[in-house]
Amino acid sequence: MSIVKVEHLQHAYLDKVLYDDTNFQVNAHEHVGIIGQNGVGKSTFINILTGKITPDAGKITWKKKLKIGYLDQYASLTPGQTIRDFLRSAFAELLEQEQILEKLYQQMGTDSNPELIERAGNIQALLEEKGFYEIDTQIEQVATGLGIDALGYDHDVSALSGGQRSKLILAKLLLQNPDILLLDEPTNYLDTQHINWLADYLQNFAGAFVVISHDYEFLGRIVNVVYDLELGHLTRYSGTLKQALRQKAANQRTYLKTYASQQKKIAKTQAYIQKNKAGSRSKSAKSREKQLEKMTVLAPPSNRVKPNFSFPYVANASQIILDVNNLMIGYQEPLLQQEINFSLAMGEKMVIKGFNGIGKTTLIKTILGQIPPIAGSVQLSKIVTVAYYQQDLIWSQPLATPLVILQQQFPDKTQRTLRQALARAGLTAQQVGSAIKTLSGGEQVKVKLASLMLEPANVLILDEPTNHLDDDSKNSLQQSLKNYPGSIILVTHETGFYDPSWIDKILNIEKNIE
Template sequence: MIILQAAGLGKTLAGRPILDNINMTLQAGEKAGLVGANGSGKTTLLKCLSGQLEAEHGNVMLGKHQQLGFLEQLPPRDPEETIWDIVMGSFSDLLDIRQRLSELEQAISSGRGDVDMLLKQYSLLQDEYHDRNGYACETMARRILAGLGIDPCQYDLRLGELSGGQKTRLDLARLLALSPNILLLDEPTNHLDMSAVEWLEEYLNDYSGTVLVVSHDRRFLDRVVNKIFELRERKLRAFEGNYSAYIVKAEAQDQARLKAFEKQQEQIRETEAYIERYRSGIKARQARGRQSQLSRLERLQRPAQEIRQHSWKLHSRQDSGEIVINLQDVSKCYDGKSLFSGVDLLIRRGERVALLGPNGCGKTTLLKLITAEITPDQGTIGLGSGVRPGYFSQGYENLQHERTLLEEMVYDCNLNLQQARDKLAMMHFRGDTVNQRVGDLSGGEKGRLA
């Protein structure tokens, strides 16, 4: 049964066509992935499907009695609310029934009013509460929060005290607690540690509703989805199977389309040569006939090629000393809570180091200590001779949204115009795209720019 359908969707943003004649159907219970290059329009398509953006062309049809859940449509909450209250707010309709049942119990026990009518109302409400698993609200909330790495000791934290990553996980918890018929998820694994990603995989596999998820995580898509939609050059293609199956099928389809295009081009060249050779003379009539056939020919378009990143290397502008980073007995607290203490770390020139740990353990804080954005409560942090750190942050906070891409590179990186264009081209920002505003870029494009 089709529960969500898009027909002929077209959308333009900041003067740039993003979607063109997009057709999509989602069946009940289907788990689908939406893939494509950064800036191809994946988030825009989700927003059009959810109604957050209105397409200039086409329409979206949602099945009767279907509830659609999308993170960006969640209503804002009071910064003073706690994590627990916010997640339990997703069960507000069930909590209202629970409150009404309590009121009816009091009225029945006191003998006020028409007891038979009250008993009938109570029975109907109790059946609805039972059918919707109202008794398991708290259990479900604790299960979701635990799966996303939020411990019971954090339940009383207020929204205003949370980091950006914690707020993202809390919003995901709110959405999962709502348990809509259709889940639209845009990069849900961002800000999740590995154990939380694995939990989300299991949750979505057990989820009885329909899922459409945008992700660049191939492993996640392989484990969760059974269909892939590919958005490329403003067009949408659908493939049955997980991500690995999509790679094989898309490559085969691209090769077949390219072969058909090249064969048609060869036929066009031969026909044009024949027409030119016999335009006048004994075969002029045949030449005119072929010219007529050529003018009616439906010409194939060269298949759009997937954007592939250039192979390039990062070079340090100057050699550093043997010791690059040296942390000794470093400690840091936030709001009276110790993130870590007694940290010793020595990194030497040429080493590649991965920093792992659960959400909220202080990984980003440690990086900010090393880059001197914040200071330790205790201990020392030393950078070696000639060391100049470069920091790629989760939220791309250092980007200036009012600048163009070219201005950002020139002013922030101390480059001339040609050097800036060359660097941008390495990340596939070419032509007029270098004059776009940073604020108009998609999340993935901002990551490439950063």
């Protein structure tokens, strides 16, 4: 039986058709993954399912009395509320029943009315059935699994970073145990340890879920149904992600052959019509013209723009570009108990590992001199040129277009040069002229990477650059970093993005150099 069914969905954004008479269905206990390139409309689809966006046409039918869990990254957090209180609010209905039970017990102390005793017994049975007395254990399990416990349960939720906030909202959603989960890029801001925990959790999740993710390693572990969104249509594949991708490739080969055959037939028919429309065979030509008009012409194969990242390098004579000694990082208090020690030579490439919230971004900002060290020293060569990619997608002018944003950053560059950089990042002319806030997360990342391609440097510092990127984009980014002759400091939770063939050092700031 279907939990949610979408029929004949149609929706366009500006002049781009996102869904063209497409269908979608999730049955009970199905674990569904949605894949597709950046900007095809995956997040918009989730917003349509949740009612945040009304489609141009189509019917969406939800099973009645269904508890839906949606990962809303923008959910409000109340200043002054602790992490513990926020997580306990996942059990608000049960906590309310407990308060009612306490009042009934107080009344029963002076009133032996059988109705009070029966009502109290029913509430007590409900609390036991719903596992109310294991609430704190459940909170501890999920908080530990996602690394929230390291922040401290008494931490004010309003003081959390964007990544910490996302993890907290996800934790509450899992604790609510809905019938169906809707998760859009849940692994963003999670490190490897916590991604593994979430994958195990979702594998064993009794309900259904719909997950959008560009992390194919994660997605491959959790799904048994895959929907591929391409050219306005959702194609359903049953089985694992690997099976779905194999079937998709086979379907594409078949489609290409069919399309080529049809185009050949159309060209031949048109030539016949053109040659004979006025001669003795004009009747036959008109007949073929009518046949051509009735033919369902196949759409041309997808010709999506693929990024071609390449970061400009400036030669540098420095040998040791970075020397870190007995460093303690943090703000008022140290984030780590142990000191950090490492050095980086010109041309070396290093990955920084550690669970989210431990201080990877703080370390980068300390290296760049944006935050002073609590103790120890950081010596960054004064003759190196650094290009820095920050992971946040916060724009001071959300209505500005990517072209305008780059014009403001690089006033000495010609518009042609800026457009070329954006095109090489995989953005279309339409996206280049659209407000930045209307672009998908992956498209916004490409704007930031286009900016990096206009900054000649010899040291690249990249903080989670793969978040939101599709597979084609990640592959291009990985190849460009492999080929980069300068030094690289990379933070990423995707262990599949790097390997020893091009990474010289791994700095695990929980344990230091590996």
